[in-house]
Amino acid sequence: RLKSQSTRYRTDKTYPSKTAEKQENIKKNRYKDIVPFDHSRVKLTLTTVKNDTDYINASFIKGVSGSRAYIATQGPLPHTVLDFLRMLWEYNIKVVVMACREFEMGKKKCERYWPQKQEQPFVCEPFTVYCDSEENKGDYLTRVLRVTYRNCSRTLKQLHYVNWPDHGVPDSIPPILEMLHEM
Template identity: 45%
Template sequence: FPCLLDCVMPLKVVLKNFLNHFETLEARKKLGDDLFEAEFQSLKELTERLKHDPEYACTEGQKEVNRKKNRYKDILPYNLSRVILSEYPGVPGSDYINANMIKGASGSRAYIASQGPLPTTVMDFWRMIWECEVQVIIMACNEKESGKYKCERYWPSEGDKKQYGNITVELVKWKQVCPDFLLRTLKARCGSEERTLCQ
């Protein structure tokens, strides 16, 4: 993962370095030297060390009022980069969602990494999408995997509309690109403003 740490290089260079690094690891694995596992262990160790670094504190996610909004108790957003929703006056924790802003290769905020919403956090998920002006949603899991729920459905059926707080969402169309890949076009409306999103 060393090539991923340098975020000052142009994206093309970063991607080329990553591909070269991946190919090197693949070649070594074929020779019986599993460096993928070594890097995974290294990342686990780094994560454990960072848990004790005040800069990477996750205290917002640990607050009693926010605990029920976390799908997993050990996967929490860092305070320094968490997505902060607009707060409802007098409602403690209403600015919390289990999501982090992630920097891209250029160093600027490029995307949001979020847990799959829970039944009780779908409305917050849509508030985040609206407030952060998200245009593309990439869902990297199924709703259910190995008998366990991973993500609450946050979109309606085709031609249907669903209300999430003050945001109305409509599934305009969908297309099966390949067996495990669907492309959906969603419309979201809040007040008189309407936006189109791709999922």
């Protein structure tokens, strides 16, 4: 039902997605049929290099605290990692919930934007990401990441659900509830 409703919204132009469909932005979308609507898309204003644009494949989601309680986004592509880090910084993100593996069924689903514990920091100029801690909770990992930009540093928590199947839902509910509680 959700898929047919989404298709109908796109076909009928109920909620336009003109920005996502611009030629220069198409390459920033992992999937051609999953794009943000213009009215709810996340706009980037933090510029780090001359050719930065305001587009990222990300949408605001309503919550009890308001219309911009959450952001849903795709796993970054190799050429959108900088945009992803710009978004984390600009919107002062405290928690990232990642519901995919880096690779699933032989396909890359998310470009890595963090180092693993004990690895060298991940650098995507002008950002540097450090992994201060990593804890295996079974079906998911928790990482404390420290992001630096222009001599400032912020900490965020990444909850990485590593057992979410590519086309389906997990078999067990308790680990998801644990992760949501931690979130």
